[in-house]
Amino acid sequence: MEVTWIGVLIKAIIILAVISAIAGFGTYIERKVLAFMQRRLGPMHVGPYGLLQIAADGIKLFTKEDIVPQNANAFIFKIAPVITAATAFIALSAVPVFPDFTIPSWIPVLGGTFVPSIASDLNIGVLFVLGMMAAGLYGPLLAGMSQANKWGIIGAARTAVQFLSYEVVTGLSILAPIMLVGSLSFVDFNAYQAGGIGDWLVWKQPVAFVLFLIAGFAETNRTPFDLLEHEAEVVSGYATEYSGMRWGMFFIGEYANMITVSVIAAVVFLGGYDAAGTLGWLFIMAKIAFFFFLMLWVRAAWPHVRPDQLMWLCWKVLMPLAVVNIVITALVMMV
Amino acid sequence: MYEMIAFYLFSALTIGLFMVTVMSKNVLYAMTSLASAMVLISGFFFILGADFLGVVQLIVYVGAIMALYSFAMMFFDATRDIKEKNTNNALVFLLGGLSALVLVLIFAAPIHSDAIHALYPIHEGAGNAQDVGIVLFTKYLVPFEVAAVMLLVAMIAGIILAGKKMDHSLTKDLDADDEILVVKDRK
Amino acid sequence: MGLEQFKNRNVGTQNYTMVDAGHSPQGAMCQFKQVVKRTFKGELFVGLWVTMRSMIKALFANDMHTVKYPLEKLPISPRYRAIHDMLRLLESGHYRCIGCGLCEKICISNCIAMDTRYDENQRKEVSEYTINFGRCIFCGYCAEVCPELAIVHGPRYENASQQRAGFSLFEDMLTPIDKLNLQQEYDGFGAVSPNADENIKQTPLAY
Amino acid sequence: MSEVQTVDNMISITIDGIEYKAKEGEYILNAARANDVFIPAICYLTRCSPTLACRICLVEADGKQVYACNAKVKEGMEVVTSTENILTERRAIMEVYDVNHPLQCGVCDKSGECELQNYTLELAVDSQSYMIPDTKRETTNWSSVLHYDPGLCIVCERCTTVCKDMIGDAAITTAKRGGAELDKSYKESMPKDAYSMWNKLQKSVIAPSNGTGETNCSDCGECIAVCPVGALASRDFVYQSNAWDLKRVPAVAAHSSDGAQIYYEVKPTSITDRTEKIYRVTNEWNYVSLDGSARFAYDFQNTTASKDKAAFDAAIEAFKKAETIRFNAMITNEEAMMLQTLKEKMGVKLYNPEVKAFQTFLNHYEAASGNSLWTTDPDAIMKKSDFVISIGAALRNDSPAMKYAFNNVQKLNKGAGLYFHPVGDTLIPTFGKTVEVFTHKVGHEELALYLVLDLFADKEKLPEDVKEYIDSFKKTETKTIKEKEVKTVKEMVLNEETGEEEEVSKKVTEMVDKEITVTTNGLVDLLGGDASKFDAAFEKMMKKKEHFSMMLGEDLYYHEKAENIAKLVALVEATCDMDVVMTPPKSNALGVALICDLDDAQSGYTIGYNENGDFRLSALGDGDLDMPALNQQEGTLCNIGKRLLPTNAAVEYNGYELNDLMKVLVGAPELTIDWTAMLPTDRGFKAIAFDDLTNSFDNDGSDNRGYRLETSNVETDLPEVEKCDESALLEGEIAYRCNPARQFNDFTDKSHEIFEAFALYASTEKAEALGNKVEVVFDNGSITLDVLADEKITGDIVKVPDFKAAKGVYDLFGGSRYKTVTLRKV
Incomplete structure (x- = not known):
């Protein structure tokens, strides 16, 4: 089927709407999961089992006063959260989300339009996603620098250090699978692993998988690497002065990034989707959900690390391992 | 369009x-x-x-x-806004204008010659990444390898410089992990 | 006595002593070993398992700790010190307070105040009595000192108010006369001990 | 106590093995108290005679068991305060006291200050061995202020003792009550003293001594103060507050010149009204006795005051154009000093008719005697005098301290007394058997002093003309008279109360015919006495008397011949070995007299300070500018004991003070009390800052409040005195300017516990004759008053009170206390 601009537009709208909703719903899931792991009930009062908590939160965030601190650089302060959310969604444009489908022909105007699984099927999709996630660091960074708050500055500094460092690990860790597949396109990754569970890259590249996961946690600012806004140390880091929907945008971005990382991990290492049928899509949904859940699970179970430990881990453990992994992979391919 | x-x-x-x-x-x-x-x-x-x-x-x-x-x-x-210490505006304009002119000349020269054509045409069927790879590993192999080695050296140097005294505690001569302060049991 | 103890001018540390809390690895090899050991020992996964186990228990074994507070309440101890109650005499229904002022005197946060007067029955009567619950720290001294077991700590612990200081009047705390039969005898602070009778010295009052 | 107590005749005694100094002839208990040794005692009061009701002060002196309150110290006496037997007795007594004593300690107004509680704990009474059926005893109110709960009463008789020995009213006494009879078996099983105490306790209760349910006394409330339990209380205070909630503010009683030590006890008014209010007044009752005004007239503060800038500015204007400031003696020394400063800097006149006469009299006295102030004080009189003479004072009304001293001398020092006053009084003769009352004519005060000279003067020293003048009154004749001869017979009588035999002295009188030469003293007859009986009576009075004191009252200062009287007083002092005390007419009259140069009359625009004037400064809350009342300000007062006493503010004051006016007018220090150290040292004051003044009593009763004014004594020749001018005698209806016992001024009148009305007081017969209401017509005006009968007055003279400044009674009386008036029924 031919990809038309209207299909891409529909896809983009779907991604924006659905992922935003899922990101919001993710907060509910997170609270619930954390609660259960601590034998609590979590949100219970808005809607059945607190299902409408997201609505309540949304109303609250939208109606809350938008405060810009007096000495802050207002312009930068205001656009910083937009950068986070925007880059997160731009990254999603190159990732296969939901199956492709054709709008049934009985629907007027749009009938017969093909909606692709990937909004923009770049042949260097993996790199693009990494690049956009790298650009996403400007959100926290500018936010922290613009708000005239010392906690914000510390948060911004940590953003720069942490994201830069772990970008290297992400790139290097995913390089080995790229070498094996010989392509940067997600479609090729999926095709490479199409042979069933035995073909999954995770078996061939377990080290890369683990490294990617660890780096993914750091890139998405999740426990145990949530140093940018760790309450016990820096109040709320780069988000200290934010409130209302601007604050909410940071978190939509964060949850979108979590989904992105989960998708990449699922597609690159866990076999991707079966392009042929709906079942494959359910399957990848399950995989993505598992990674998402893993992030919550880890948050409930593990303590966070110190900044120096974070750096130590990145530069002295993960990066050498990644390099070694690439060298070994190259050697094996050569032989 | x-x-x-x-x-x-x-x-x-x-x-x-x-x-x-x-x-x-x-x-x-x-x-x-x-x-x-x-x-x-x-x-x-x-x-x-x-x-x-x-x-x-x-x-x-x-x-x-x-x-x-x-x-x-x-x-x-x-x-805070930064105050520039600009003592000679004329000089700044002159230098800025000259460098802009030089850049325009450099980039405009090929247009004049209307002889622009790709030295390495795109390979049919090969992706963008492959094309770059081909160029890098054929014509620019030596500069690429030199750059790679340079980067590796820089990276190792960086790690060594940064990691040199990472284990050394600045506040104590004892290792911070070693001790826990406990109230002495006073009888 | 030597002067050693005065020579350490790092005041505050003299009373502390270092205790051995294990060894950190010496040398690169040891450190590497430790990293490897910790990586493969699975401590992290134990943590994951613990939380997962809790979640499973919570969801499927109904081992949930949450008390939905305004809807559910935990039973409180009889010795719990919440908002005061003023008790009545069970027989006559007259309130027990005799206006002796001991609670006012003993109150360490100085939140009890009372006005008394000489009433028409030639008795001391409490004309006004307030406790400033904005100040009260619920220490229980008033209940303990009360000779008549008139002021006691009741079970009403929901005393949040929109004002900084909520005042309570005597009547608010007094057992309603129609609920006299529901009045619980207090067995918290200051209540008569179960063996009180044994401790009383008998006097030869035959009359 | 008849010996003079000086440091020289201190003796040493041993109490529990430790040697102490004691005054000769002192009771063991007092000696112990003075030396901070604790001997338990419930019924004994330091300045009164032993009651022997509680018997708990039992000690062993030189091996014999005696009651410490009743046994006098001897040189080398060895006292043991507790032996096994004594402890048994004491414990038994305390147990008996606790029998049927209501356990209402929780609500008792004594609230922990209870001596019964203290001694029960002190003697560790934790079980009870005795029992008896209780009788119902109803609570009663004895008067407008006295509340008595016999259920709580332990019949220690402190109240009756203090009323009799100190106050002199003897208004209450023990009475019978129908208590159950003690079980006979107790007589054998119980310790002896405990049994007899119980026997008495079970039968008695306290009741008004006049047989009715109501006391007829001066309502001084001293019985409340001394009550060790909660039996006696002020009616207004019953169940109002616990003692521990009250903050005690040490102060000086503001209304009379006694300057008695008091504590204002203050606490917030109620839960809703947190401004502090005075709940009661207490005193150090072991050392000070209060009168009714001091104890009950406490709520005279100016509550309406606020900082009214307009009124303040008006006051400044008024001061700028004022020619006279009229004020009275209800001000502190500091304020008097301010007024004097105003006089010096702005040239205003200071007009104070109350004090002016006193000041003049003092000046005459100083000129005649060389003493800058009188030579003794009521406290010293009580401590050592055994013969007191009162001239020119309505003792019951003018000065409570004088009355107490007069009475106490009779009761405690086995003293005698002479009372000279034109208005007859039924109470004074009851003070003692050797009190002679002379109801003389108005104007005969000089003769009274001549009589004193005749009776007490060292004839060698007297000037010849005085001697001649005195002798001119005497007639000698021979008479056969029947003389009473008193014999003392001793016999053994069974004491009903204690059930013991006691030795009692009985006086048996026999009549004997005698022929003697009688010198009739015409002075006595002239003064209203009976000359034929007086000599014998006087001889009896003079037995064993060593220390003589004379009290002079307000009548003399307003006397037409005040100067001559002052000289006579000086002559008495010089020739009679007699101490003199003068009653300052109002609160701080002495302070004002010492500090201010007073003018004779007012003129022009007048500022009245608590007095009438064109512009009124008033602490009563009714003037043009509010001023603090004496319980609202710090400052010092001078009292009859020649002391400067510090007083403190008991309640809040929000308005302007005189010092604020001073700051604007002539400049002044920051605070009113900064003036204290600036009081004139040449008049006997000391340059001591207010905050450095002490305010306490020692255990032996010596007064350390403030400081005693410095007095000087210059040797002078005997003054030339004039003969009595008979022309000054008043005839016809006479009005006497005199206040009822608890009323001194507008402030006492303002207090809600003082009920004495502004009315004409007359003897019962006179009151009947006058009807309900009369118009008292003076030369320069008249005043219409209700007539009230005072059964303690005799004679025809009526008393017109002056405590309401607004009524202008001073002006009606002019420069005198007595005036011939016409009483017209209305």
Whole structure:
């Protein structure tokens, strides 16, 4: 089927709407999961089992006063959260989300339009996603620098250090699978692993998988690497002065990034989707959900690390391992 | 047609943003506009179909170099305007104008010669990344390897420099992990 | 006595002593070993398992700790010190307070105040009695000192108010006369001990 | 106590093995108390005679068991305060006291200050061995202020003792109550003293001594003060507050010149009204006795005051154009000093008719005697005098301290007394058997002093003309008279109360015919006495008397011949070995007299300070500018004991003070009390800052409040005195300017516990004759008053009170206390 601009537009709208909703719903899931792991009930009062908590939160965030601190650089302060959310969604444009489908022909105007699984099927999709996630660091960074708050500055500094460092690990860790597949396109990754569970890259590249996961946690600012806004140390880091929907945008971005990382991990290492049928899509949904859940699970179970430990881990453990992994992979391919 | 629109839009924005970078007295504006301009430059690559280079532009300039700039800028008060100490405006204009002229001349010269053609034509069936690879590993093999070695050296040096005294506690001569302070049991 | 103890001018540390809390690895090899050991020992996964186990228990074994507070309440101890109650005499229904002022005197946060007067029955009567619950720290001294077991701590612990200081009047705390039969005898602070009778010295009052 | 107590005749005694100094002839208990040795005692009061009701002060002196309150110290006496037997007795007594004593300690107004509680704990009474059926005893109110709960009463008789020995009213006494009979078996099983105490306790209760349910006394409330338990209380205070909630503010009683030590006890008014209010007044009752005004007239503060800038500015204007400031003696020394400063700097006149006469009299006295102030004080009189003479004072009304001293001398020092006053009084003769009352004519005060000279003067020293003048009154004749001869017979009588045999002295009178030469003293007859009986009576009075004191009252200062009287007083002092004390007419009259140069009359625009005037400064809350009342300000007062006493503010004051006016007018220090150290040292004051003044009593009763004014004594020749001018005698209806016992001024009148009305007081017969209401017509005006009968007055003279400044009674009386008036029924 031919990809038309209207299909891409529909896809983009779907991604924006659905992922935003899922990101919001993710907060509910997170609270619930954390609660259960601590034998609590979590949100219970808005809607059945607190299902409408997201609505309540949304109303609250939208109606809350938008405060810009007096000495802050207002312009930068205001656009910083937009950068986070925007880059997160731009990254999603190159990732296969939901199956492709054709709008049934009985629907007027749009009938017969093909909606692709990937909004923009770049042949260097993996790199693009990494690049956009790298650009996403400007959100926290500018936010922290613009708000005239010392906690914000510390948060911004940590953003720069942490994201830069772990970008290297992400790139290097995913390089080995790229070498094996010989392509940067997600479609090729999926095709490479199409042979069933035995073909999954995770078996061939377990080290890369683990490294990617660890780096993914750091890139998405999740426990145990949530140093940018760790309450016990820096109040709320780069988000200290934010409130209302601007604050909410940071978190939509964060949850979108979590989904992105989960998708990449699922597609690159866990076999991707079966392009042929709906079942494959359910399957990848399950995989993505598992990674998402893993992030919550880890948050409930593990303590966070110190900044120096974070750096130590990145530069002295993960990066050498990644390099070694690439060298070994190259050697094996050569032989 | 879309390429045209995109090109002119990106051009205008890029020039505008670089203007802001140069003209702004505020560090934050300068930095933000510079980063945005870099992103827009990657847009040119995408228009040209050089996706790989576009992404590399994103990762390297936006993700890495600019972040380092910004890290350095954190040592300044980002909320305050910077006062330039400009003693001789004429000189600045002269030098700026001359360098701009030189750049225009350099880039305009091939147009005049109307002899521009790709030295390495795009291979049919090969992706963008492959093309870059082919060029790098054929014509530019030696510079590429030299650059790679240089980068490796830089990286190792960096790790060694940074990690040299990482285990050394600045506050205590004892290792901080070794001890726990406990109240002496006073009887 | 030597002067050693005075020579350490790092005041505050003299009373501390270092205790051995294990060894950190010496040398690169040891450190590497430790990293490897910790990586493969699975401590992290134990943590994951613990939380997962809790979740499973919570969801499927109904081992949930949450008390939905305004809807559910935990039973409180009889010795719990919440908002005061003023008790009545069970027989006559007259309130027990005799206006002796001991609670006012003993109150360490100085939140009890009372006005008394000489009433028409030639008795001391409490004309006004307030406790400033904004100040009260619920220490229980008043209940403990009360000779008549008139002021006691009741079970009403929901005393949040929109004002900084909520005042309570005597009547608010007094057992309603129609609920006299529901009045619980207090067995918290200051209540008569179960063996009180044994401790009383008998006097030869035959009349 | 008849010996003079000086440091020289201190003796040493041993109490529990430790040697102490004691005054000769002192009771063991007092000696112990003075030396901070604790001997338990419930019924004994330091300045009264032993009651022997509680018997708990039992000690062993030189091996014999004696009651410490009743046994006098001897040189070398060895006292043991507790032996096994004594402890048994004491414990038994305390147990008996606790029998049927209501356990209402929780609500008792004594609230922990209870001596019964203290001694029960002190003697560790933790079980009870005795029992008896209780009788119902109803609570009663004895008067407008006294509340008595016999259920709580332990019949220690402190109240009756203090009323009799100190106050002199003897208004209450023990009475029978129908208590159950003690079980006979107790007589054998119980310790002896405990049994007899119980026997008495079970039968008695306290009741008004006049047989009715109501006391007829001066309502001084001293019985409340001394009550060790909660039996006696002020009616207004019953169940109002616990003692521990009250903040005690040490102060000086403001209304009379006694300057008695008091504590204002203050606490917030109620839960809703947190401004502090005075709940009661207490005193150090071991050392000070209060009168009714001091104890009950406490709520005279100016509550309406606020900082009214307009009124303040008006006051400044008024001061600028004022020619006279009229004020009275209800001000502190500091304020008097301010007024004097105003006089010096702005040239205003200071007009104070109350004090002016006193000041003049003092000046005459100083000129005649060389003493800058009188030579003794009521406290010293009580401590050592055994013969007191009162001239020119309505003792019951003018000065409570004088009355107490007069009475106490009779009761405690086995003293005698002479009372000279034109208005007959039924109470004074009851003070003692050797009190002679002379109801003389108005104007005969000089003769009274001549009589004193005749009776007490060292004839060698007297000037010849005085001697001649005195002798001119005497007639000698021979008479056969029947003389009473008193014999003392001793016999053994069974004491009903204690059930013991006691030795009692009985006086048996026999009549004997005698022929003697009688010298009739015409002075006595002239003064209203009976000359034929007086000599014998006087001889009896003079037995064993060594220390003589004379009290002079307000009548003399307003006397037409005040100067001559002052000289006579000086002559008495010089020739009679007699101490003199003068009653300052109002609160701080002495302070004002010493500090201010007073003018004779007012003129022009007048500022009245608590007095009438064109512009009124008033602490009563009714003037043009509010001033603080004496319980609202710090400052010092001078009292009859020649002391400067510090007083403190008991309640809040929000308005302007005189010092604020001073700051604007002539400049002044920051605070009113900064003036204290600036009081004139040449008049006997000391340059001591207010905050450095002490305010306490020692255990032996010596007064350390403030400081005693410096007095000087210059040797002078005997003054030339004039003969009595008979022309000054008043005839016809006579009005006497005199206040009822608890009323001194507008402030006492303002207090809600003082009920004495502004009315004409007359003897019962006179009151009947006058009807309900009369118009008292003076030369220069008249005043219409209700007539009230005072059964303690005899004679025809009526008393017109002056405590309401607004009524202008001073002006009606002019420069005198007595005036011939016409009483017209209305």
